[in-house]
Amino acid sequence: MSTTSRITAAALAAAVGMTTLAACGGSGGGSADAKTVTLVSHDSFAVSKSVLAAFEKESGYKVNFVKGGDAGKAVNQAILSKDNPQGDVFFGIDNTLLSRGLNEGLFTPYKAKGLDNVPAALQLDKGRHRVTPLDYGDICVNYDRAYFAKHKLAPPTTLDDLTKPQYKNLLVTENSATSSPGLAFQLATIAKYGNAGWQNYWKKLKANGVEVVDGWEQAYNDRFSGSAAGAGKGDKPLVVSYASSPPAEVLGKKPAPKEAPTGVATGTCFRQIEFGGLLKGAKNEKGGKALLDFLLSKQFQEDEPLKMFVNPARKDAKVPTLFTKYGTKIDKPTTLPPETITKNREQWIKQWSSLVLK
Numbered sequence: 623m624s625t626t627s628r629i630t631a632a633a634l635a636a637a638v639g640m641t642t643l644a645a646c647g648g649s650g651g652g653s654a655d656a657k658t659v660t661l662v663s664h665d666s667f668a669v670s671k672s673v674l675a676a677f678e679k680e681s682g683y684k685v686n687f688v689k690g691g692d693a694g695k696a697v698n699q700a701i702l703s704k705d706n707p708q709g710d711v712f713f714g715i716d717n718t719l720l721s722r723g724l725n726e727g728l729f730t731p732y733k734a735k736g737l738d739n740v741p742a743a744l745q746l747d748k749g750r751h752r753v754t755p756l757d758y759g760d761i762c763v764n765y766d767r768a769y770f771a772k773h774k775l776a777p778p779t780t781l782d783d784l785t786k787p788q789y790k791n792l793l794v795t796e797n798s799a800t801s802s803p804g805l806a807f808q809l810a811t812i813a814k815y816g817n818a819g820w821q822n823y824w825k826k827l828k829a830n831g832v833e834v835v836d837g838w839e840q841a842y843n844d845r846f847s848g849s850a851a852g853a854g855k856g857d858k859p860l861v862v863s864y865a866s867s868p869p870a871e872v873l874g875k876k877p878a879p880k881e882a883p884t885g886v887a888t889g890t891c892f893r894q895i896e897f898g899g900l901l902k903g904a905k906n907e908k909g910g911k912a913l914l915d916f917l918l919s920k921q922f923q924e925d926e927p928l929k930m931f932v933n934p935a936r937k938d939a940k941v942p943t944l945f946t947k948y949g950t951k952i953d954k955p956t957t958l959p960p961e962t963i964t965k966n967r968e969q970w971i972k973q974w975s976s977l978v979l980k
Contacts, residue, residue, distance in 0.1 A: 656909070659710050661685055662711065718802070757930070761806035779888060784890070787830070794832070794862070797975075803841075806892045850871055
């Protein structure tokens, strides 16, 4: 990603890591002070200082941040500490992990203000309001425009394309067992080909030379030829990343280019929806509700795209020009019900690992 913004890289990186639980902006743990409200999140959470300051001034609450690594690790930690929650609100549980958090009873139901402005397709908790949709994005194969222009080769557009001879040895993806984008890409193939066909697809992909690395940063910054942060040192012109990666490549560039240097294979995408929720047993439940209202407010929702490179959940939130000009709108991403993912996730990962990593 653009070296002008470390936050950009952190927001796009979803690889599973071993980051030690850290508290930012105050001590860890729940909000013992009635004027402090604690947000527990993954490491990629970000908000503009001015937007946060406006909430703190209006609400009277000081926000304390507890960040716990990638989304998977943060959710695991929240489950382990659910009898003595680390804070009042959790941000960052997505649809690949949602049923696990709900089944563990992590959240207290609360209907956040502004929820009526969120499309029904994003409200996966079926009206129970244990979690609130806050943003969404799409995991997709990205391509290096310069490579395909130089080789006079049309970039792939679908999952089927990736198994064709002309794309042999061009794709790098992340390990499903260690990376959220890698898992999402596997889920895209399962949604597309079903239980009867996804393993055969991966056999074809393996035979066509797909490379697998541990996480997103290694795949995008080290192996992908189109990464500005990688300065072109990678030799793979196809990478599993995000539909929002092309706008991130343009951020801070002057003069602004006519188009992003990378593109998106729109027929390869899997929709991720990110949620927040009031933690059960929160020490400051009133403050937690106010914080959830803030996270769904237009002010925060319009701040999200250029801080975390995600799409706002609110349909009335304005999306920055950078997104509309350089981004790719994914009209028909694949998806799977959270309950289906929860029921099969571990088995699917084991099957994938046995098939692809041998």
